[in-house]
Amino acid sequence: MKVIIGYLAGLLFGLGLAIGGMTDPARVLNFLDVSGAWDPTLLFVLGGAVVTTFIGYQLAFKRSNPLFTEKFQLPTRRDLDGRLMGGAALFGIGWGLSGYCPGPAFASMAGLTTPLAAMLVAMVAGWWLARRFSTQ
Template sequence: MNKQHLTMAASYVAGLLFSLGLTVSGMTDPARVVGFLDVAGNWDPTLMFVLGGAVITTFVGYRFVLKQPTPLLAKRFQLPGKQGLDARLLTGAALFGVGWGLSGYCPGPAIASLGGASVPLVAMLATMVLGWVIARRIA
């Protein structure tokens, strides 16, 4: 198996594990996200624990991986070069947050939920793609 096929297989397995984790944790249910945001009502803290687990895993994983001279399936690490905050980043983050709060989906869970497509899910994905198109044109 050549490196390109191995990279594709590793990407597939990573996506499958991510999707499985989202499904098992209940994060493909938009009601969980909306419940997390309802701090004055019937608050659901589940999302906080999922996010906490992701932060811990990423923190430990980066420490281990970045000690390696090169990635297993690439010539070099591809890390973000930009370190600061600017208006574009903050605007994008705000739009992402508003969309997530209104729909209950962020991109990962939305794609993982495609098997049970609904009108709100399809609408969210369509507006997400529209946002990408607009962002590429104004960049």
């Protein structure tokens, strides 16, 4: 059941990305271009994600345990280290250069283009490097 729920959640997430225009790198890049052809429409997508997440967490935490597992799995670390800050910086640079973040990139694979393929290869290489040189 856990796998089915995970699949359905991923499918719903991908559908939301497609409907919200997050799979269009030009729209994302125009959203990031605040001094030029700024496109504010993704504010609604981001705002909708924040509101939905807030409501979901409020409903989930009213329960004593999750529906499909024994306990909630929440992050316990609260510190900001170099790996986190470096990863966040690389994520932002990659998003700004390509117009894709990982979710929309995978959701866009049906219409694979050369820039999307390059971004996916770079992302997988980054994951590999991070795991290869991890100190933990």
